[in-house]
Amino acid sequence: MWMDVLKSFIGIAGELIILFVLISFLINLVQGFIPYDKLQKYMSGGNGLLAALVALVLAFITPFCSCSTIPVVVNMLNKKMRFGIVMIFLFSSPVLDPTILTLMTATLGTKVTVIYTVVTSLLSVIIGFTLEKLGFETAVKNVMMTGFQELTVSKFNFKAALKDTVTLMRTVLPYLIIGAGIGSIIHGAVPTSFITEYFGGDHWWLVPVAAIIGIPLYIRLSTMIPISQIMIAKGMALGPVMALIISSSGASLPELTLLNSIFHKRLVVAFVISVFSMATFSGLLFYFV
Template identity: 45%
Template sequence: MVDLNFINMDMLKETLNMFAFLAVELTILFLAISYFVGVLQHYIPPEKIQRILSGKNGRGYFIAGLLGAITPFCSCSTIPFLKGLLRAKAGFGTMMVFLFASPLLNPIIIGLFAVTFGLKVTLFYFVIAMGVSVIAGITLEKLGFEKYVKPEAYIAPESTGCGSSCGAKAPAVSKWRKIWNSTWADFKTVLPYLIGGIAIGSIIYGFMPTEFVASVASEDNWFAIPIAAVVGIPLYIRAEAVIPLSAALAAKGMGLGAVMALIIGSAGASLTEVILLKSIFKNQMIAAFLVVILSMAMLAGFAYQWIF
């Protein structure tokens, strides 16, 4: 009984540490990325973003995927950049490609993937993640899922800072202040979603032991890959931790196909991200997002087992 209490205290401590860490990290990331996007929007007109990410000739989809691959965002920090694309009225399909590809193909994951699993497996992962992201973006656009974007997502929050109405002698710093005020207003609208998602994800992280994940997703279990894909979504794992954790699970007996599914499920989506997306998308679009990530995770897992 005493040992159990110690275990529970350790789990509680780990949960609280994860909550504090994620709350600070994601707050800083959200504010920094939102501000950066605000600066970009100040200097790059929306029309130019629309042209670059136009999906009419197919090039825009791949540009969006490559943009996702070079931006070191996790699933949650992708959201403010997505908000900026929405307000710039970039193509819906290309925005979806960026949403799917950015957390899965960021440089941190690709680098750790290559070191841990080798170049051949990394190339396989990259092709699956990029290919499914592009196909999903095109498909959702063709099916008219843009109607499930909330109208207010296209509108930037009004800044309370001093603008042109302050007179011609307003200091040059006022535009930076205006961008910050807009960023802060945007952050306050998503703060309840952010805190709620972090709390749920931290509880699951702290109280779900890796031994349990490995046992239900062993190579002998036919449902190992679907289970790993589903378990990965609530098990929010940072990019720096998902690959080492996956290697540890593989060492404990988890099948490599299930490991692949877990990586995509955990890196591609999280409860925190899903809750944050509720401030942008209607339920139908959130459901479609989850279907794409789960399908990608299972496709990668089964394909990996078949090829390798």
């Protein structure tokens, strides 16, 4: 059994690490052509739909987890950017990442990745504008951001891209290893019958349960991808898996602690409800589709 676990771990970890390094390097290589100053200008413009689209683009090209998104959000709020647009970035940044979406495509398939991307993007926009419409902008504390480095345009630089890839890999590698380890243990040690009996089938209620379980956990998408691949292969329904992926990456206890320092409690509560709603709705969509 443990030989199967080891072989599975080597296979999963090796594949994900190679893909992550290659895609991260390509993304970092083209970062120099991204006009961050113009993107932020569009986000501050009067065209709400265009600003929302730009916020999604910025969320897509900036590989932030839920916690590391907070300094960028504070900086945007200090710049008096439109509240709804900042919220769109806050919700979409942790769940949209070109590298992670590539890993998701390789492990879960193109159809799942496309639906995931479209649904999370649309829900981020809807939630962001809804919170703005409900007047939650008044629940933002006056917090100044110090020591924050602006996102700026840098010229095409092979060495800089390689350095950034190595830095990012050092941050993400532990999560990939943890995810591959848990996934390989599930693959080799957990009976398929156990997964299918308790987490498979037509149990729709597993979707909101998975969404609730994922919120307090600090699990990066890079950790969840290999775990979800094995869970689905073992027979777990796709709906609960996607709900767990979105809720665990969209919120966490460390992030909620940081948000409590910049938001009043009613906005923090609204944030948690929004992440839960996004995860549940997405999971049910996958469940019924």
